[in-house]
Amino acid sequence: MTEVDYKARIESLSAELNKHLHAYHVEDAPTIPDAEYDKLFVELQKLEEAHPQFALPDSPTKRVGAAPLPQFDQVTHTVPMLSLNNGFTDEDIENFDRRVREGLDAVAAVEYAAEVKYDGLAINLRYENGLLVQAATRGDGYTGEDVTANIRTIRTIPLRLLTATPPAVLDVRGEVLMFKSDFEAMNARQREAGQKEFVNPRNAAAGSLRQLDSRITASRNLSFFAYGVGALEGAEMPLSHSALLDWYRTMGLPVAKEGAVVRGYDGLMAYYKQIGEARPTMPYEIDGVVYKANLLQDQRTLGFVSRAPRFALAHKFPAEEALTTVLAIEVQVGRTGAITPVARLASVFVGGVNVTNATLHNEDEVRRKDVRIGDTVIVRRAGDVIPEVLSVVLERRLSPEPEAYVLPKTCPVCGSHVVREEGEAIARCSGGLFCSAQRKEAIRHFAGRRMMDIEGLGDRYIDNLVEHGQVQRVADLYALKLEDLLEMKRLADEREGTTPETVAQGKIATKWADNLLEAIAASKNPPLERMLFALGIRHVGESTAKTLAEWLGRFDLIRRVPAALLRVLPDIGGIVAESIADFFAEPKNQEAIDALLAAGVAPAGEHPPSAKLREKLDTVKLMAALGIPKLTEPRSKQLVEQEVTLEVLAHLPVFTVFGLPAGVAEALETWMAEPGHREQLIALDQLRKDLLAQLPEQAAEGPLTGKTFVLTGTLPNLSRDQAGAMIEAQGGKVSGSVSKKTHYLVAGADAGSKLAKAQELEVTILDEAGLLALLEAS
Ligand code: IVH
Numbered sequence: 148m149t150e151v152d153y154k155a156r157i158e159s160l161s162a163e164l165n166k167h168l169h170a171y172h173v174e175d176a177p178t179i180p181d182a183e184y185d186k187l188f189v190e191l192q193k194l195e196e197a198h199p200q201f202a203l204p205d206s207p208t209k210r211v212g213a214a215p216l217p218q219f220d221q222v223t224h225t226v227p228m229l230s231l232n233n234g235f236t237d238e239d240i241e242n243f244d245r246r247v248r249e250g251l252d253a254v255a256a257v258e259y260a261a262e263v264k265y266d267g268l269a270i271n272l273r274y275e276n277g278l279l280v281q282a283a284t285r286g287d288g289y290t291g292e293d294v295t296a297n298i299r300t301i302r303t304i305p306l307r308l309l310t311a312t313p314p315a316v317l318d319v320r321g322e323v324l325m326f327k328s329d330f331e332a333m334n335a336r337q338r339e340a341g342q343k344e345f346v347n348p349r350n351a352a353a354g355s356l357r358q359l360d361s362r363i364t365a366s367r368n369l370s371f372f373a374y375g376v377g378a379l380e381g382a383e384m385p386l387s388h389s390a391l392l393d394w395y396r397t398m399g400l401p402v403a404k405e406g407a408v409v410r411g412y413d414g415l416m417a418y419y420k421q422i423g424e425a426r427p428t429m430p431y432e433i434d435g436v437v438y439k440a441n442l443l444q445d446q447r448t449l450g451f452v453s454r455a456p457r458f459a460l461a462h463k464f465p466a467e468e469a470l471t472t473v474l475a476i477e478v479q480v481g482r483t484g485a486i487t488p489v490a491r492l493a494s495v496f497v498g499g500v501n502v503t504n505a506t507l508h509n510e511d512e513v514r515r516k517d518v519r520i521g522d523t524v525i526v527r528r529a530g531d532v533i534p535e536v537l538s539v540v541l542e543r544r545l546s547p548e549p550e551a552y553v554l555p556k557t558c559p560v561c562g563s564h565v566v567r568e569e570g571e572a573i574a575r576c577s578g579g580l581f582c583s584a585q586r587k588e589a590i591r592h593f594a595g596r597r598m599m600d601i602e603g604l605g606d607r608y609i610d611n612l613v614e615h616g617q618v619q620r621v622a623d624l625y626a627l628k629l630e631d632l633l634e635m636k637r638l639a640d641e642r643e644g645t646t647p648e649t650v651a652q653g654k655i656a657t658k659w660a661d662n663l664l665e666a667i668a669a670s671k672n673p674p675l676e677r678m679l680f681a682l683g684i685r686h687v688g689e690s691t692a693k694t695l696a697e698w699l700g701r702f703d704l705i706r707r708v709p710a711a712l713l714r715v716l717p718d719i720g721g722i723v724a725e726s727i728a729d730f731f732a733e734p735k736n737q738e739a740i741d742a743l744l745a746a747g748v749a750p751a752g753e754h755p756p757s758a759k760l761r762e763k764l765d766t767v768k769l770m771a772a773l774g775i776p777k778l779t780e781p782r783s784k785q786l787v788e789q790e791v792t793l794e795v796l797a798h799l800p801v802f803t804v805f806g807l808p809a810g811v812a813e814a815l816e817t818w819m820a821e822p823g824h825r826e827q828l829i830a831l832d833q834l835r836k837d838l839l840a841q842l843p844e845q846a847a848e849g850p851l852t853g854k855t856f857v858l859t860g861t862l863p864n865l866s867r868d869q870a871g872a873m874i875e876a877q878g879g880k881v882s883g884s885v886s887k888k889t890h891y892l893v894a895g896a897d898a899g900s901k902l903a904k905a906q907e908l909e910v911t912i913l914d915e916a917g918l919l920a921l922l923e924a925s
Pocket of ligand 1: 228231232374455456461
């Protein structure tokens, strides 16, 4: 580069960074990710250092934050609010710790206060004689904005310190932020009101704090955590950072619970790891951790370099947002036909991995964000969450402008129509199992680790087996023979041009195929709940599958159970109940299940329905669960009290004679007039009677009545459901947790905390044999 080039680059960088700064600080609507900003900033800083003659007077390197806004009064900080140096790599931390030790002439490991780095905005709270008198933003570090009225709306900030002896002056430094849940709620409200949404909680917090009308700030639910001190008069400065925070706590100031005192480099790294793991589940966003020499004496000895303390360091997490370009927008077809638009991206390192695809969620989201092919976008990958496109950098859109994206009208895999039902965000391929994409996904789900657990049946094999027609539905997996697998592999290698040398020479590897066949055979007897989960019924996850298995016990019952009976089970609502009943009402699904059973698949651990079911088979409850509009539990009760059972109801010609409000009687009449509804009632009544006849006798009358059991660990022969059913059959109760009221703990292999707790409480502990003996004796 020539001198002229350097000058031009410095000017263009300054202009671009100033524009971003304005968007960020004044409009609370950032145009590029922080990491990208930092990169450009560092480039400018280096260029200015090497060529100071070209540095502009308004260079962004000459300020820490933004200039104060004219709308707010200015406040000069008594003690400037400086910034922290950043570290990213292990080496950065090693260097920091070394410099601290050298600066202190320390022989032993240094004591550090470690805390989280809040992703909010810095604030100074001035208390005079215990009263909050002023709150100011950091501004450029020396002068900030007076936001007292707005800060007063933050409920966790004390307006008066909780102490009889407050200092004359105390500047509490800390961070204002918005909890993730408050952010989601606020954006939902903005969306409803047709107003702009904020990109992240920090910008939402900043935007909320800068409201001229503090009633708006009050409605935004901001939070605050203290982490430092400015001016202090009329009290001794605490002798360590941890003592300062303890003092704050006693005065009612909010201090986060994550802080810790650690020693040396190892202590710092362990803290970083621990917080990194906790980060996804923390209620607010953090972008790293902060280390501070704990002792005030050490802090004073180390002092400051330019604008940052030498005694502290921010250890940042890898950036979760980055810039890249959209190469194409494609759609993926899921197991239930859901069509998800996906952006194919120029590979970018973000959140610790290289990302090449990011979800665009659904049609409305693509439209709202207006993502187009060729656009520069901000992608985000937080924790293990699927990467997503956050927003488009509109200034960088190509010209002429690429066309707005529209979702295809037909499925790109099978050509069936794409339909989007009213009120649904998701569009779906209408091809069902005719669509090979849906078939592949259904098989992938079926074979998954938490379902049938077929080891070695990877995505590529599934794709090939479906594409070569060897597997049409899941039951076909169990009919696969060695030749089928070898043929599949041969075709795939041929197509991909990856036929190994050895195969070309006539030597065919078969071990992998033998292993796969073995794994398929070994998957034939999964626990009932896993088999239910594997079927891929919409809305049936692991926990619903478990509820079904636990309460109903047998697959042949579950596959013919009506929605009303499902709806009375715990945690199964109307939508889930309908979805399960719809699935089993579909003849193709029943055929697929018959084929599975015929192939020798049989769930393990089946047992009679749980004794607890008796209470749920109450006529009033079932009647209210029929889904007849307006027929609530009290109304059903009114009917049952007049001897209207399910069976009677099924045959009633008129509904106006029971003293029901006209609307209810009318709703009943309409429902009963629908074809099939009376038959449904008769069937439900019959099933109810069958079940009652099968259920173990009334729990209250068994020999184990009044005894509470807890089951833990893996028993050698019985499943937990089976053991539970046996206990309940004799009147015992099974509970989920050990307490003083527990009579017996039945413990199998790998029993954990429940066993320890039972030992502590001196609860009688039984193994499987002990339980069987007890059941036998009683
Ligand atoms: S101490 C002398 N502690 O990071 C520096 N700052 O880059 C005093 N921040 O403006 C800052 N969490 O907004 C400190 N636990 C923490 C922090 C923290 C977040 C922010 C703060 C400051 C910036 C410094």
